[in-house]
Amino acid sequence: MELPCEYEYMNEGLIDDELKCSVCHHPFESPVSTDICGHTFCKKCIETWLLEQQTCPCCRRRVLLSNFNPVSTRVVLNLLNRLHVQCILCRQRNIERGSFKDHKKQCVERIVTCSSADLTCKWTGKSDELSQHEHTCPYRSVRPIVDELRNQNQKLQLTVQKQAEQIRFLSILFNNGKAMSQNCIREDYCRVFFFSLNDQEEPKCDMCHASLRHINIAFHHCDGGCLCKDCSKIHYPS
Numbered sequence: 001m002e003l004p005c006e007y008e009y010m011n012e013g014l015i016d017d018e019l020k021c022s023v024c025h026h027p028f029e030s031p032v033s034t035d036i037c038g039h040t041f042c043k044k045c046i047e048t049w050l051l052e053q054q055t056c057p058c059c060r061r062r063v064l065l066s067n068f069n070p071v072s073t074r075v076v077l078n079l080l081n082r083l084h085v086q087c088i089l090c091r092q093r094n095i096e097r098g099s100f101k102d103h104k105k106q107c108v109e110r111i112v113t114c115s116s117a118d119l120t121c122k123w124t125g126k127s128d129e130l131s132q133h134e135h136t137c138p139y140r141s142v143r144p145i146v147d148e149l150r151n152q153n154q155k156l157q158l159t160v161q162k163q164a165e166q167i168r169f170l171s172i173l174f175n176n177g178k179a180m181s182q183n184c185i186r187e188d189y190c191r192v193f194f195f196s197l198n199d200q201e202e203p204k205c206d207m208c209h210a211s212l213r214h215i216n217i218a219f220h221h222c223d224g225g226c227l228c229k230d231c232s233k234i235h236y237p238s
């Protein structure tokens, strides 16, 4: 099986077999073990193995993926993290496995993309060649225009959103030609102002669905339906 990372172990032959996975024969990566037989494997290795057969690779007892839990023993994890590895890209030696992630971020041989990759610049290369590329990248000069356009587009979207809200507000206010009113027209049976008399629920703003006290009602329809003062202020500026 392939090594899962871009490093190789230094003096791998000298590493204690107790720290090695019997599926891939390398030191454990994200070790998991099971109570059923106590055997430990790399997470990836046992996942792949169990796709084929539901038995422990060591003792052949019947196990399922759900029987495995991550190894959390500090001593084991520390031993694994302290193993020394060599980067296969830049050949730097004696990197602790636990800090290889940090090395990867700054490895001089790592492959990076152009900062204009979002503008479809296809360039990739080693990190130390990046600044040279970016000086001559044809997308560089387009960047300010694109940023400006994105900015404008965002503003436009906000405007469209605002307009849609306003239209919703107006369609509630002028519901099928039966416009809501600021005053109560049918006090004798109004379902909004006198909801309790009519066994109605507390009125809610049709726009923002907030429960309303009388004082917060801007418009209503005695048959039911109302709009709050907050929504009116936003969508019906007088």
Ligand SMILES: [Zn+2]
Pocket: 021, 022, 023, 024, 025, 026, 028, 029, 041, 042, 045
């Ligand atoms: Zn393994």
Ligand SMILES: [Zn+2]
Pocket: 037, 038, 039, 056, 057, 058, 059, 060, 061
């Ligand atoms: Zn086993």
Ligand SMILES: [Zn+2]
Pocket: 087, 088, 089, 090, 091, 092, 103, 107, 108, 109
């Ligand atoms: Zn490296």
Ligand SMILES: [Zn+2]
Pocket: 114, 115, 116, 117, 121, 122, 123, 133, 134, 137, 138, 139
């Ligand atoms: Zn570029």
Ligand SMILES: [Zn+2]
Pocket: 205, 206, 207, 208, 209, 210, 227, 228, 229, 230, 231, 232
């Ligand atoms: Zn409202």
Ligand SMILES: [Zn+2]
Pocket: 183, 184, 185, 186, 187, 190, 191, 192, 193, 220, 221, 222, 223
């Ligand atoms: Zn009313």
